[in-house]
Amino acid sequence: MKKQCVIYVLFLTALSSLAAQATSNLGMKPILEHYAASNFIAGAVSKGDLDLIVKAGVRAPSASNRQPWHFTVIQSYDLVKQIMPSAVEGNVLIVVSVPGTGWEIFDGGLATESMYLAAQALGYGSRIYTGGRDALNNRFKAALGLPSGYSALGLVRIGRVAAGIDAISAASSRKSVDAVVSYK
Ligand SMILES: Cc1cc2nc3c(=O)[nH]c(=O)nc-3n(C[C@H](O)[C@H](O)[C@H](O)COP(=O)(O)O)c2cc1C
DSSP states (O other): OHHHHHHHHHHHHHHHHHHHHHHHHHHHHHHHHOOBOOOEESOOOOHHHHHHHHHHHHTOOOGGGOOOOEEEEEOOHHHHHHHOTTOOTTOEEEEEEESOSSHHHHHHHHHHHHHHHHHHHTTOEEEEEOTTHHHHHTTTHHHHTOOTTOEEEEEEEEEEEOTTOOHHHHSOOOOOHHHHOOOO
16 A cells, blocks of 8 residues: 555656656747747737736846836737838737837837747747837827827837747747857
8 A cells, every 4th residue: 555655656756757858948938939920920919818918027027126118019900001111911019118218228128029039939920020119209299199208219010920830940040049158
């Protein structure tokens, strides 16, 4: 009976360790396999998924937990097309703005990446853009209605991509670990 108990406990331990491994691997997937989508296809981003994506932004870490950001979620296709003429129907743009030009930029970048990764974890394509930042802060300032004193850092574009894109071949190559990491 005692032997059976030991075997049972060992079995449960092995099972829970396997489960933990699988979960942690799943967690690593969007971090290691993301890519900046370029071929978006028409199709909606569901409100439920959008809520999760902004939640990921709200949940991002920040220095002293100051959370110095505002997210402007643009679902209006008309405004999306004005800001990004190459956008296709269903694309959503999330403009990230911060109230300063110092450490706020670092924090805003973290929130931006969290939403970029969350979108891909949910099966969408996403891409970060800072290229049109001046237009966001000038031409589109009124349309965006950013909080007073906030400036846009850039935006995350989210939308549908064709199923079956191989993330590894879609992504650009990266420097090798050896080239950028040192251990002391
Ligand atoms: C801070 C930041 C700004 C970016 N700005 C632009 C941009 O203005 N236009 C653009 O097409 N892609 C932009 N990208 C996407 C990058 O070009 C892309 O993430 C990088 O080339 C790696 O691509 P991959 O993930 O597909 O390998 C930006 C990415 C980051 C992180």
